[in-house]
Amino acid sequence: GIQVEQSPPDLILQEGANSTLRCNFSDSVNNLQWFHQNPWGQLINLFYIPSGTKQNGRLSATTVATERYSLLYISSSQTTDSGVYFCAVGTSGSRLTFGEGTQLTVNP
Amino acid sequence: KAGVTQTPRYLIKTRGQQVTLSCSPISGHRSVSWYQQTPGQGLQFLFEYFSETQRNKGNFPGRFSGRQFSNSRSEMNVSTLELGDSALYLCASSWTSGVFYEQYFGPGTRLTVT
DSSP: OOOEEEEOSEEEEETTOOEEEEEEESSOOSEEEEEEEOTTSOEEEEEEOSSEEEEETTEEEEEEGGGTEEEEEEOSOOGGGOEEEEEEEESSTTOEEEOOOEEEEEEO | OOOOEEEOSEEEEOTTOOEEEEEEOOTTOOEEEEEEEETTTEEEEEEEEETTEEEEEOSOOTTEEEEEOTTSOEEEEEOSOOGGGOEEEEEEEESSSSTTSOOEEOOOEEEEEO
């Protein structure tokens, strides 16, 4: 099956810093989503981005489907950005395959 | 519009028992998928239901089963619980079945098996 790799696995930042999270996938995909898992476990939708670039406030994402990677940019990070960020890809049906996540810690 | 809801939020069961978890999708959504999250295995797909039919199934033993009702609400059942079934169980809904539709997740049910 498809492999999804996220990097870095852990990231520690000072408030106000910028960061880039990467997601590589091993095969063509028709669906790519970025999620933020809050401390209570819920997955919060950030982007649905099988290709192209999107922006939402301080967050933006780019997927280059032909090169099989996606990037999530977080600018001017805040302590509330802390948590685990997941990339998930779909190839058939509604099934998503998740990466192992990036644990982000933003210190005040 | 209300989000995906899951009940109960927390559950403690004893090894050998069975458990039923419930998921109500976003209004109008007809596809419901279930995922298991553990520290060791990460997030893994269990199964998907659409129009009361199982569309897709992950690599889990037959002790894990599910169903969907005509109102799109879904339940999953785990029989003969094992310690390794302790996990966060997440439900996701989308408008219909297929890769081109965004998935939305509920808050999860945290199951502890003792």
